[in-house]
Amino acid sequence: MTIHDSPQTFVREDDGATLRIHGSAIGDRVYSGAITFFAVCVPLLLLAVAWELGVAGWPALHKFGFGFLTSSDWDPVKGEFGAAPAIYGTIVSSIIALALATPLAIGVSLFLSELAPRWLKQPVGFLVDLLAAIPSVVYGLWGIFVLLPVLRDPVMPFLRDTLQLDRTGLFSGPAYGPSMLAAGIILAIMVLPYIASVSREVLMAVPRSQREAALALGATRWEAIRGAVLPYARSGIVGGVILGLGRALGETMAVTMLIGNRAEIATSLFAPGYTMASLLANEFSEASSDAHLSALMAVAFVLFVITLIVNAIARWLVWRVSRGTSGRVA
Amino acid sequence: MLAVASALAGSIAGSLTAQDLNGAGATFPYPIYSKWFSDYATATGVKINYQSIGSGGGIRQLTEGTVDFGASDAPMSDAELAKMKSPVLHFPTVLGAVVITYNIPGITKTIRLTGPVVADIFAGRITKWNDARIASLNAGLKLPSSDILVVHRSDGSGTTYIFSDYLSSVSRAWAQSPGKGKELAWPVGLGGKGNEGVAGQVKQMPGAIGYVELAYAKQNSLPFADLRNASGEFITPTIESVTTAAAAVTSKLPANTDYRLSIVNAAGKGAYPISSFTFLLVYQAQPDATKGRKLVDFLRWYLRNGEQSAASLDYAPLPASMIAQLQKRLDTIQVASS
Numbered sequence: 001m002t003i004h005d006s007p008q009t010f011v012r013e014d015d016g017a018t019l020r021i022h023g024s025a026i027g028d029r030v031y032s033g034a035i036t037f038f039a040v041c042v043p044l045l046l047l048a049v050a051w052e053l054g055v056a057g058w059p060a061l062h063k064f065g066f067g068f069l070t071s072s073d074w075d076p077v078k079g080e081f082g083a084a085p086a087i088y089g090t091i092v093s094s095i096i097a098l099a100l101a102t103p104l105a106i107g108v109s110l111f112l113s114e115l116a117p118r119w120l121k122q123p124v125g126f127l128v129d130l131l132a133a134i135p136s137v138v139y140g141l142w143g144i145f146v147l148l149p150v151l152r153d154p155v156m157p158f159l160r161d162t163l164q165l166d167r168t169g170l171f172s173g174p175a176y177g178p179s180m181l182a183a184g185i186i187l188a189i190m191v192l193p194y195i196a197s198v199s200r201e202v203l204m205a206v207p208r209s210q211r212e213a214a215l216a217l218g219a220t221r222w223e224a225i226r227g228a229v230l231p232y233a234r235s236g237i238v239g240g241v242i243l244g245l246g247r248a249l250g251e252t253m254a255v256t257m258l259i260g261n262r263a264e265i266a267t268s269l270f271a272p273g274y275t276m277a278s279l280l281a282n283e284f285s286e287a288s289s290d291a292h293l294s295a296l297m298a299v300a301f302v303l304f305v306i307t308l309i310v311n312a313i314a315r316w317l318v319w320r321v322s323r324g325t326s327g328r329v330a
Numbered sequence: 331m332l333a334v335a336s337a338l339a340g341s342i343a344g345s346l347t348a349q350d351l352n353g354a355g356a357t358f359p360y361p362i363y364s365k366w367f368s369d370y371a372t373a374t375g376v377k378i379n380y381q382s383i384g385s386g387g388g389i390r391q392l393t394e395g396t397v398d399f400g401a402s403d404a405p406m407s408d409a410e411l412a413k414m415k416s417p418v419l420h421f422p423t424v425l426g427a428v429v430i431t432y433n434i435p436g437i438t439k440t441i442r443l444t445g446p447v448v449a450d451i452f453a454g455r456i457t458k459w460n461d462a463r464i465a466s467l468n469a470g471l472k473l474p475s476s477d478i479l480v481v482h483r484s485d486g487s488g489t490t491y492i493f494s495d496y497l498s499s500v501s502r503a504w505a506q507s508p509g510k511g512k513e514l515a516w517p518v519g520l521g522g523k524g525n526e527g528v529a530g531q532v533k534q535m536p537g538a539i540g541y542v543e544l545a546y547a548k549q550n551s552l553p554f555a556d557l558r559n560a561s562g563e564f565i566t567p568t569i570e571s572v573t574t575a576a577a578a579v580t581s582k583l584p585a586n587t588d589y590r591l592s593i594v595n596a597a598g599k600g601a602y603p604i605s606s607f608t609f610l611l612v613y614q615a616q617p618d619a620t621k622g623r624k625l626v627d628f629l630r631w632y633l634r635n636g637e638q639s640a641a642s643l644d645y646a647p648l649p650a651s652m653i654a655q656l657q658k659r660l661d662t663i664q665v666a667s668s
Binding site: 073074075076077078144148149151174176177178256257260261262263273278281282283284285286287288289 | 341383384385386387390391409410477479484485486487488508509510511512514515516519520521522523527530531535614
């Protein structure tokens with residue numbers, strides 16, 4: 001039954017309705033009409049953005065074809081545009097962010113939903129959520145003045161020389177500070193509250209009976225969490241992670257300030273990199289040639305498509321888990 | 331009490347009237363422009379709104395006719411001019427300069443550099459601070475053997491345009507690749523966002539070299555190098571040496587110049603080589619009579635009254651010889667009769 005039908009059904013059942021009830025039925029219809037209008041506006045807006053970006057980016061996509069996604073040449077002076085380093089950097093920095101943030105976020109949310117005493121739950125949960133409220137540029141400044149110096153010395157030399165991780169190729173080369181690693185770490189802190197918040201809700205939605213059943217079978221607390229709670233919440237947590245990924249893909253300011261802005265694909269995480277969002281932030285305001293603008297629009301379009309896919313997956317996963325729980329709770 | 335109330339009412343009524351003129355463009359001259367516009371509003375009551383969205387955005391908005399004037403650090407290219415609805419005039423307003431800032435461990439004195447050396451450093455061909463070509467310019471200094479780390483602007487900017495314009499004029503290899511532009515495919519180095527991004531990284535990283543605006547470097551007490559100019563002298567960037575560079579070029583201008591001038595590597599005595607004008611862009615044929623007249627009035631005002639306040643905000647004023655030429659040029663603006 002949709003929102004639309006309910007007021008009409010109500011009036012029909014109540015045939016001797018007074019004028020007042022009748023009047024509220026009109027109000028209901030106006031209300032539902034307005035709500036439907038707003039609801040339709042959002043997807044229309046989304047389509048309009050996609051259409052606009054696609055049309056504006058088409059000349060570049062058409063000219064460079066598949067090479068736009070695979071070429072590393074980004075040279076506005078010569079009019080050659082290949083977005084591969086930015087696409088690579090966007091994905092790699094987001095993966096680093098998730099690799100660091102996911103275990104931390106799940107740990108926090110497990111603690112809050114399963115272990116924390118009541119008086120601690122609220123303040124810790126509040127503080128974690130508060131991380132999401134800090135402006136991006138503040139993270140960037142904190143990164144420049146606190147994170148980068150710490151990375152430069154001692155973290156990077158420790159990883160490279162003391163742990164001898166330079167043999168892996170991932171942690172080698174000079175330790176300047178601004179790097180893919182720095183961007184990944186700042187992103188991890190920024191996406192942490194999103195993942196933690198969704199995971200916490202999902203874990204709290206796990207029915208009490210699930211835990212009690214496991215404990216009744218003689219499971220320890222850890223076994224109950226691992227065997228009964230986590231599997232139940234798994235797809236919801238994955239949804240939270242993917243929501244965090246969507247956030248990491250689009251983050252602009254803090255990353256621009258820390259990644260070093262170098263359009264090059266390097267194996268080492270110590271090397272500077274680039275992301276699609278920071279490329280746009282850097283070059284959009286001063287781009288004046290048509291080819292350059294079109295290339296930037298095409299980058300925005302690619303970023304839009306990737307983010308859209310990621311968010312759709314997240315929605316689907318969260319929807320799946322929430323439907324499952326409410327059915328079983330009832 | 332009554333006076334306060336009426337003053338309040340007056341200011342509210344004032345803020346309700348639309349801005350008289352709207353402009354958009356370069357961020358570099360924003361501090362001096364906002365001072366001019368505020369001084370001008372006090373003197374004449376004409377309000378000018380300026381959005382510092384970047385030169386590229388200013389040119390776009392002027393092309394679309396959404397602003398009354400634009401502003402740009404780099405002169406417009408022929409292709410950009412061709413896209414305009416009608417001819418656009420360039421009015422140089424003030425001058426700026428780009429300086430080389432550095433962080434060399436153990437060096438506190440000012441270093442000396444030449445254009446070709448700077449080009450080779452930023453191209454990654456000179457990689458150590460004690461390279462023979464740097465050492466021979468700085469005989470008294472004990473330069474370390476550490477690596478040079480290049481820091482450049484990551485965002486599109488007039489500063490990068492002026493710097494790369496200069497490097498292209500002193501190094502043939504640079505002119506070929508990466509060339510000159512507001513954003514480049516840099517051969518080496520890290521990108522910092524804005525003057526503050528470059529300066530921050532240079533300050534933090536021993537061995538780093540970067541380029542920032544003179545005004546920014548002065549206000550933040552950054553060290554900057556003396557640079558050899560086309561006359562062979564080592565010049566400290568100052569307001570005077572920047573104005574001198576402009577005078578050296580503009581004294582030899584043909585009468586019909588369009589003022590789309592590059593003054594990098596100017597050949598005058600005492601001229602600092604990485605200097606540049608910043609421009610206001612106005613349509614030669616003003617479509618709106620009222621606005622057109624207000625705009626011309628303002629242009630006349632800045633030429634007569636604005637230049638004195640340039641130095642207080644670390645911009646170099648136009649050389650005196652240019653003012654009369656530009657005033658004459660004002661008469662070529664056609665304002666539609668209402």
